[in-house]
Amino acid sequence: MNRMLRGVLAAGIVGLGAISATLLAPVPAQATQPDELVIGKSGDPDTLDPAVTVTNNSWTATYPAYERLLKFKVVDGKGSTEVEGDVAKSWSASDDGKTWTFVLGDGHVFADGTPLNAAAVKFSFDRVIKVGKGPGDLFGQVASVEAPDDHTVKFTLKAAFAPFLATLVDDGASIVNPKVMEHEVNGDMGQAYLSDHTMGSGPYQVASWEKSQQIVMTPNPHWTGNLAFKQIVIRIIKEASARRLQLEKGDLDLIEDVPVDQLKALGAAPGVKVVDEPSFFVTYLYLNNTHKPLDNVKVRQAISYAVDYKGIIDGILLGQGVQMRGDVPVGLWGHDDSVMQYNYDPDKAKALLAEAGVKDLTLGYLYAKTDPNWENIGLVLQQNLAPLGIKVEMQENAYPTMRDKLNKGDFDIAAGNWTPDYADPQMFMNFWFDSKLHGLPGNRAFYTNPKVDELIRAAEIAPTEEARVKLYDEAQKITVEEAPYVLLFQRNYQFAMRDNVKGFVYNAMQLQIYNFATMSKGS
Amino acid sequence: MSFANTIRRRLILLVFVVFGVSVVTFVISHMIPGDPARMMAGERATNETVAHIRAELGLDKSIPVQYVTYVRGLLHGDFGISIRTQRPVIDDILLFFPATIELAIAALLLAIILGIPLGVLSAVAKDKAVDQVSRTISVTGISTPAFWLGLLLIYVFYGRLGILPGSGRIASDIPPPHTVTGFYTIDALIAGNGRAFVSALLHLILPALTLGFVHLGIVTRQIRSAMLEVLQEDYIRTARASGISRVRIVFHYALRNALIPSVTMIGLAFGDLLYGAVLTETVFAWPGMGNYVVQSITALDFPAIMGFTVVASTAYVLLNMLVDLLYMFLDPQIREVG
Numbered sequence: 001m002n003r004m005l006r007g008v009l010a011a012g013i014v015g016l017g018a019i020s021a022t023l024l025a026p027v028p029a030q031a032t033q034p035d036e037l038v039i040g041k042s043g044d045p046d047t048l049d050p051a052v053t054v055t056n057n058s059w060t061a062t063y064p065a066y067e068r069l070l071k072f073k074v075v076d077g078k079g080s081t082e083v084e085g086d087v088a089k090s091w092s093a094s095d096d097g098k099t100w101t102f103v104l105g106d107g108h109v110f111a112d113g114t115p116l117n118a119a120a121v122k123f124s125f126d127r128v129i130k131v132g133k134g135p136g137d138l139f140g141q142v143a144s145v146e147a148p149d150d151h152t153v154k155f156t157l158k159a160a161f162a163p164f165l166a167t168l169v170d171d172g173a174s175i176v177n178p179k180v181m182e183h184e185v186n187g188d189m190g191q192a193y194l195s196d197h198t199m200g201s202g203p204y205q206v207a208s209w210e211k212s213q214q215i216v217m218t219p220n221p222h223w224t225g226n227l228a229f230k231q232i233v234i235r236i237i238k239e240a241s242a243r244r245l246q247l248e249k250g251d252l253d254l255i256e257d258v259p260v261d262q263l264k265a266l267g268a269a270p271g272v273k274v275v276d277e278p279s280f281f282v283t284y285l286y287l288n289n290t291h292k293p294l295d296n297v298k299v300r301q302a303i304s305y306a307v308d309y310k311g312i313i314d315g316i317l318l319g320q321g322v323q324m325r326g327d328v329p330v331g332l333w334g335h336d337d338s339v340m341q342y343n344y345d346p347d348k349a350k351a352l353l354a355e356a357g358v359k360d361l362t363l364g365y366l367y368a369k370t371d372p373n374w375e376n377i378g379l380v381l382q383q384n385l386a387p388l389g390i391k392v393e394m395q396e397n398a399y400p401t402m403r404d405k406l407n408k409g410d411f412d413i414a415a416g417n418w419t420p421d422y423a424d425p426q427m428f429m430n431f432w433f434d435s436k437l438h439g440l441p442g443n444r445a446f447y448t449n450p451k452v453d454e455l456i457r458a459a460e461i462a463p464t465e466e467a468r469v470k471l472y473d474e475a476q477k478i479t480v481e482e483a484p485y486v487l488l489f490q491r492n493y494q495f496a497m498r499d500n501v502k503g504f505v506y507n508a509m510q511l512q513i514y515n516f517a518t519m520s521k522g523s
Numbered sequence: 524m525s526f527a528n529t530i531r532r533r534l535i536l537l538v539f540v541v542f543g544v545s546v547v548t549f550v551i552s553h554m555i556p557g558d559p560a561r562m563m564a565g566e567r568a569t570n571e572t573v574a575h576i577r578a579e580l581g582l583d584k585s586i587p588v589q590y591v592t593y594v595r596g597l598l599h600g601d602f603g604i605s606i607r608t609q610r611p612v613i614d615d616i617l618l619f620f621p622a623t624i625e626l627a628i629a630a631l632l633l634a635i636i637l638g639i640p641l642g643v644l645s646a647v648a649k650d651k652a653v654d655q656v657s658r659t660i661s662v663t664g665i666s667t668p669a670f671w672l673g674l675l676l677i678y679v680f681y682g683r684l685g686i687l688p689g690s691g692r693i694a695s696d697i698p699p700p701h702t703v704t705g706f707y708t709i710d711a712l713i714a715g716n717g718r719a720f721v722s723a724l725l726h727l728i729l730p731a732l733t734l735g736f737v738h739l740g741i742v743t744r745q746i747r748s749a750m751l752e753v754l755q756e757d758y759i760r761t762a763r764a765s766g767i768s769r770v771r772i773v774f775h776y777a778l779r780n781a782l783i784p785s786v787t788m789i790g791l792a793f794g795d796l797l798y799g800a801v802l803t804e805t806v807f808a809w810p811g812m813g814n815y816v817v818q819s820i821t822a823l824d825f826p827a828i829m830g831f832t833v834v835a836s837t838a839y840v841l842l843n844m845l846v847d848l849l850y851m852f853l854d855p856q857i858r859e860v861g
Contacts, residue, residue: 054565054568132572133563134572137567137568192609192610196610211619212811213692213808213810235695235808236808238814239674239807239808241674242689242690242806242807242808245677245681245689249682398557399821400556400559400823403557403558403561403562404556405556421567440566440567441568
């Protein structure tokens, strides 16, 4: 026994020695190379299959790995919401808007050397529809896809659908190498294989993925353009302070998810620049239009007048956002700058509530910790509504539970965020107000107005942008007036990078997606 | 009771414990309002898409039917497919569990290697300077929140001094060693890859220190108080009167008895380390079970939650068995009476 204990003590001393020795030993340098881009991300992607994933966090890797028929145009170095050809070099639509024909360009080759042809496009759309997961919903209007020859793809829609072109830029429209079927197991169309591999014709392909650690992407050998980076490394670092420290030290070139309270300090750090741009990310409150007395338009308007918008934006967002005007965010076509905007007017709110004959009211406020702003917004709401005699009860739930309640309409007021999947006002107007979409799919206020239904459904199929905007404007006047939602703010999107990273093009539609192929690093 | 008997009884117990835990977890996780199919489809998915996914995942069946299907798979070694990552759950567990165990073992070793000598010194030199220092260390250890300590260590050793890496398991330019045990340090040694070993070891230091510090404090205190008690015993006085050297008394006679209560505590501490690693893993971007489980719970990923529960409860029972065996080894009385 004595020997054993002496052993333990000796081990202790050796251990101490080893620790001090390793403390003094030099650490291999981790600074990034000029021909690599190292990104710090807060979470691992879920899956890399473009027919399955619906999160921007995964699109960081999937979007540059695939090409699509169309892409967003870059205007004066800024991303726009207008589309232009990517794999498709031209396209045309039939008069009834139901048939769309695309002519493919040459020179698009999958990473394994297989040329990208019309059959591959048909395969990819058939696949995403058949797999039937989240991205499949984008193409619910597609009745059939045909590939009459190598360069022609013909889509037939069930009914005219004006936003169709806009959906073709989405990650779900990615063109997948049909050879993925060689990896099919149990009829999954290669879902298991594509969950951690990429098989696209984009500039970079996933070379390795060590789960929860890093993803390494390397160039598609058949990519025709010049690529500045020999590899892209996406590192998963959950803790915000750790990401920030590594960016400041130059071990990372770009970091996502910078908390607003750290932005200022980070912007002042040497060698670091902060990207701070308006986005289409909106935060708003759902008022359950089927719950009494929220079914009364005057009560909803009173709440919209009672909210201190500026206080919320300055206090919670630290000024990094703007109050919404109308339902379509500024920057997206279809936004109407002339539509009425509610302002903070407690007297008007009181008067409206008195007109409605409502007093001593208690309303629940449903939220989750998913977005840290939601709790703070609830607290402000509590304060703002108290003088009106409305008591707000904070109801925190786990996010999955909250979603369940939202879908069932089991709430009075709830917090929510919304970003468009494609650049079309339909993403706001039709989703938010169509009475067919009550619940999570979009109309979370459970709002019903036949006139609005008629207008937005007409706008969805109207042939020209002009005609569509007119219909949406008309609908928006009604929806703003009837206030089914409290339109809070449109948030800025921020992240930070080293100041030698060049060529990044911001597009409000493509958060967490980077144009790796045209980015580079200076000295 | 013999060793063999203890092992046999514990293994039988294991089956019941795992069965019980799995039923409870299965029922609770399926009773929580929320729909994993909807979590997977994206929140705006149409009801048809959600229904399609529910059917594909078998979630449209009743809970007992789902449970039987699950257990049948489990008996064939099939943990199911993760809803969130679309990969076999067993693959994910084999990937993340060793990382957590490696971290927990390193943390525990640090706590034991530093904690036992500190506790002994502290007891022998009661109320002297050494004792004060050691007590300060242990109180600090017990009361310092892990995430704060972790950030502090990163700031000092990575940020200011630049002598230790701040996150991950291995330098990003070194490919991880071929998986044998899943422990990067050991696998690197097996592969004879010195560079990978050094990198893995360096990456282990700060998270192990962060995770182990609390237990270092606990071990130190426990050993100290047990030693103080034992040193008052008659047989120690007798030994001292017989002229046996002080060192021999402390280590040969006192420590062995003082260790017995600590063994239980250390065994439990290991379980605690496995569960408690979440914060440390987050701060150090350590790709372990903690993060995986938290993400799985958020996504209501039943197969992943179940897989973790089954593996963790098995590990816990086996660990307790090990503690009991160690006990019997250290204290012959337990062997005879038990």
